Amino acid sequence: MALTHPLNRKEFGSSDNLGKMMTSSEAIELLQSWVKNDKLVFHMKQVGHLMKAFAASKGYDDLTQQMWYLSGLLHDADWDQWPDDHCRKIIEELEARNQDPRIIKAIASHGPRYFGVEPDSEMDKMLYAFDELSGFLHAYSLMRPQGYEGMEIKGVKKRLKDKSFAAQVSREDIADASEKAGLSIEDLIQFVINNQLRM
Ligand SMILES: [Fe+2]
Numbered sequence: 001m002a003l004t005h006p007l008n009r010k011e012f013g014s015s016d017n018l019g020k021m022m023t024s025s026e027a028i029e030l031l032q033s034w035v036k037n038d039k040l041v042f043h044m045k046q047v048g049h050l051m052k053a054f055a056a057s058k059g060y061d062d063l064t065q066q067m068w069y070l071s072g073l074l075h076d077a078d079w080d081q082w083p084d085d086h087c088r089k090i091i092e093e094l095e096a097r098n099q100d101p102r103i104i105k106a107i108a109s110h111g112p113r114y115f116g117v118e119p120d121s122e123m124d125k126m127l128y129a130f131d132e133l134s135g136f137l138h139a140y141s142l143m144r145p146q147g148y149e150g151m152e153i154k155g156v157k158k159r160l161k162d163k164s165f166a167a168q169v170s171r172e173d174i175a176d177a178s179e180k181a182g183l184s185i186e187d188l189i190q191f192v193i194n195n196q197l198r199m
Pocket residue numbers: 075076079086110111
Protein backbone atom coordinates (compact mmCIF):
# COMPACT_ATOMS: atom_id res chain seq x y z
CA MET A 1 0.00 0.00 0.00
CA ALA A 2 1.26 3.47 -0.87
CA LEU A 3 2.24 5.69 2.03
CA THR A 4 -0.03 8.71 2.39
CA HIS A 5 2.57 10.96 4.02
CA PRO A 6 5.98 9.54 3.16
CA LEU A 7 8.86 11.15 5.01
CA ASN A 8 11.48 9.47 2.81
CA ARG A 9 14.05 9.83 5.58
CA LYS A 10 15.84 7.58 8.03
CA GLU A 11 17.70 10.08 10.22
CA PHE A 12 15.96 12.55 12.48
CA GLY A 13 17.51 15.38 14.45
CA SER A 14 21.14 15.45 15.52
CA SER A 15 22.96 13.44 18.18
CA ASP A 16 24.55 16.76 19.24
CA ASN A 17 21.18 17.57 20.77
CA LEU A 18 20.77 14.50 22.97
CA GLY A 19 19.25 15.60 26.26
CA LYS A 20 18.19 18.99 24.89
CA MET A 21 14.50 19.65 25.08
CA MET A 22 12.04 22.47 25.50
CA THR A 23 10.10 23.15 28.66
CA SER A 24 6.46 22.12 28.93
CA SER A 25 5.36 25.76 28.72
CA GLU A 26 7.35 26.28 25.51
CA ALA A 27 5.64 23.22 24.05
CA ILE A 28 2.19 24.47 25.09
CA GLU A 29 3.03 27.83 23.52
CA LEU A 30 3.90 26.08 20.25
CA LEU A 31 0.59 24.24 20.36
CA GLN A 32 -1.30 27.43 21.04
CA SER A 33 0.20 29.16 18.04
CA TRP A 34 -0.17 26.20 15.66
CA VAL A 35 -3.36 24.42 16.70
CA LYS A 36 -6.77 26.08 16.72
CA ASN A 37 -8.74 22.85 17.10
CA ASP A 38 -9.42 22.25 20.81
CA LYS A 39 -10.18 18.56 20.30
CA LEU A 40 -6.80 18.05 18.71
CA VAL A 41 -5.09 19.92 21.55
CA PHE A 42 -6.91 17.67 24.02
CA HIS A 43 -5.82 14.57 22.09
CA MET A 44 -2.17 15.65 22.22
CA LYS A 45 -2.36 16.52 25.92
CA GLN A 46 -3.96 13.13 26.56
CA VAL A 47 -1.23 11.27 24.68
CA GLY A 48 1.49 13.39 26.35
CA HIS A 49 0.00 12.61 29.74
CA LEU A 50 -0.12 8.86 29.00
CA MET A 51 3.45 8.87 27.71
CA LYS A 52 4.70 10.58 30.85
CA ALA A 53 2.66 8.27 33.08
CA PHE A 54 4.08 5.23 31.31
CA ALA A 55 7.67 6.49 31.64
CA ALA A 56 7.01 7.20 35.34
CA SER A 57 5.56 3.68 35.79
CA LYS A 58 8.85 2.33 34.48
CA GLY A 59 10.81 4.38 37.00
CA TYR A 60 12.52 6.54 34.37
CA ASP A 61 14.13 9.79 35.51
CA ASP A 62 12.59 13.25 35.15
CA LEU A 63 14.42 14.16 31.96
CA THR A 64 13.30 10.91 30.32
CA GLN A 65 9.73 11.46 31.48
CA GLN A 66 9.84 14.95 29.95
CA MET A 67 11.11 13.47 26.68
CA TRP A 68 8.23 10.99 26.58
CA TYR A 69 5.78 13.74 27.48
CA LEU A 70 6.97 16.07 24.70
CA SER A 71 6.81 13.29 22.10
CA GLY A 72 3.14 12.76 22.93
CA LEU A 73 2.29 16.41 23.37
CA LEU A 74 3.70 17.49 20.02
CA HIS A 75 3.12 14.48 17.76
CA ASP A 76 0.18 15.98 15.83
CA ALA A 77 1.08 19.67 16.22
CA ASP A 78 1.06 20.29 12.46
CA TRP A 79 -2.12 18.34 11.69
CA ASP A 80 -4.48 21.29 12.10
CA GLN A 81 -2.85 23.73 9.68
CA TRP A 82 -0.79 21.48 7.43
CA PRO A 83 -2.53 18.10 7.18
CA ASP A 84 -0.82 17.30 3.88
CA ASP A 85 2.54 17.94 5.51
CA HIS A 86 1.86 15.93 8.66
CA CYS A 87 4.35 15.16 10.39
CA ARG A 88 7.10 16.65 8.26
CA LYS A 89 6.35 20.17 9.46
CA ILE A 90 6.66 19.49 13.20
CA ILE A 91 9.79 17.40 12.60
CA GLU A 92 11.46 20.29 10.79
CA GLU A 93 10.39 22.71 13.51
CA LEU A 94 11.86 20.50 16.26
CA GLU A 95 15.06 20.06 14.27
CA ALA A 96 15.35 23.84 13.86
CA ARG A 97 14.87 24.17 17.62
CA ASN A 98 17.66 21.63 18.31
CA GLN A 99 15.43 19.20 20.15
CA ASP A 100 16.56 15.76 21.30
CA PRO A 101 16.63 13.47 18.23
CA ARG A 102 14.77 10.73 20.11
CA ILE A 103 11.70 12.97 20.38
CA ILE A 104 11.82 13.72 16.66
CA LYS A 105 12.26 10.06 15.76
CA ALA A 106 9.33 9.02 17.96
CA ILE A 107 7.09 11.54 16.21
CA ALA A 108 8.33 10.42 12.80
CA SER A 109 7.34 6.83 13.55
CA HIS A 110 3.92 7.37 15.15
CA GLY A 111 2.18 6.14 12.00
CA PRO A 112 4.37 3.63 10.14
CA ARG A 113 1.67 2.93 7.54
CA TYR A 114 1.49 6.63 6.70
CA PHE A 115 5.02 7.97 7.16
CA GLY A 116 7.06 4.89 6.31
CA VAL A 117 9.21 5.05 9.45
CA GLU A 118 9.21 2.07 11.80
CA PRO A 119 9.00 2.57 15.57
CA ASP A 120 12.22 1.16 17.11
CA SER A 121 12.67 2.36 20.68
CA GLU A 122 10.27 1.66 23.52
CA MET A 123 9.25 5.33 23.41
CA ASP A 124 8.52 5.13 19.66
CA LYS A 125 6.39 2.05 20.17
CA MET A 126 4.42 3.44 23.08
CA LEU A 127 3.63 6.65 21.21
CA TYR A 128 2.32 4.55 18.33
CA ALA A 129 0.33 2.40 20.77
CA PHE A 130 -1.23 5.23 22.78
CA ASP A 131 -2.09 7.42 19.81
CA GLU A 132 -5.03 5.57 18.26
CA LEU A 133 -6.07 3.69 21.38
CA SER A 134 -6.42 6.81 23.54
CA GLY A 135 -8.55 8.45 20.84
CA PHE A 136 -10.74 5.40 20.75
CA LEU A 137 -11.21 5.29 24.51
CA HIS A 138 -11.95 8.98 24.53
CA ALA A 139 -14.71 8.49 21.94
CA TYR A 140 -16.10 5.65 24.05
CA SER A 141 -15.97 7.76 27.23
CA LEU A 142 -18.01 10.49 25.54
CA MET A 143 -20.91 8.13 24.92
CA ARG A 144 -20.91 6.72 28.44
CA PRO A 145 -22.89 8.69 31.04
CA GLN A 146 -20.10 8.09 33.56
CA GLY A 147 -17.27 8.80 31.12
CA TYR A 148 -14.22 6.76 32.09
CA GLU A 149 -15.74 5.92 35.47
CA GLY A 150 -16.33 2.17 35.72
CA MET A 151 -15.10 1.60 32.17
CA GLU A 152 -14.10 -2.02 31.65
CA ILE A 153 -11.80 -3.76 29.21
CA LYS A 154 -14.59 -5.96 27.92
CA GLY A 155 -16.78 -2.95 27.04
CA VAL A 156 -13.90 -1.37 25.12
CA LYS A 157 -13.21 -4.60 23.26
CA LYS A 158 -16.85 -4.92 22.30
CA ARG A 159 -16.71 -1.45 20.76
CA LEU A 160 -13.49 -2.30 18.97
CA LYS A 161 -15.31 -5.16 17.27
CA ASP A 162 -18.14 -2.84 16.23
CA LYS A 163 -16.61 -1.36 13.11
CA SER A 164 -19.25 1.35 12.84
CA PHE A 165 -18.24 2.82 16.22
CA ALA A 166 -15.51 5.51 15.92
CA ALA A 167 -15.00 4.19 12.40
CA GLN A 168 -12.09 6.55 11.74
CA VAL A 169 -9.98 4.81 14.37
CA SER A 170 -7.86 2.15 12.70
CA ARG A 171 -8.26 -1.23 14.44
CA GLU A 172 -5.39 -2.45 12.32
CA ASP A 173 -3.05 0.18 13.78
CA ILE A 174 -4.19 -0.60 17.33
CA ALA A 175 -3.47 -4.31 16.87
CA ASP A 176 -0.16 -3.67 15.11
CA ALA A 177 0.99 -1.18 17.76
CA SER A 178 0.13 -3.51 20.61
CA GLU A 179 2.09 -6.29 18.94
CA LYS A 180 5.09 -4.03 18.34
CA ALA A 181 5.00 -2.71 21.91
CA GLY A 182 4.89 -6.28 23.20
CA LEU A 183 1.90 -5.47 25.39
CA SER A 184 -1.54 -7.02 25.20
CA ILE A 185 -4.48 -4.90 24.06
CA GLU A 186 -6.00 -5.58 27.50
CA ASP A 187 -2.96 -4.18 29.34
CA LEU A 188 -2.87 -1.14 27.10
CA ILE A 189 -6.59 -0.47 27.56
CA GLN A 190 -6.26 -0.82 31.33
CA PHE A 191 -3.33 1.58 31.39
CA VAL A 192 -5.27 4.20 29.42
CA ILE A 193 -8.32 3.80 31.67
CA ASN A 194 -6.19 4.13 34.81
CA ASN A 195 -4.21 7.11 33.55
CA GLN A 196 -6.67 9.13 31.50
CA LEU A 197 -6.56 12.88 31.57
CA ARG A 198 -9.68 14.52 32.95
CA MET A 199 -11.03 17.38 30.84
FE1 LIG B 1 -0.67 11.82 13.66
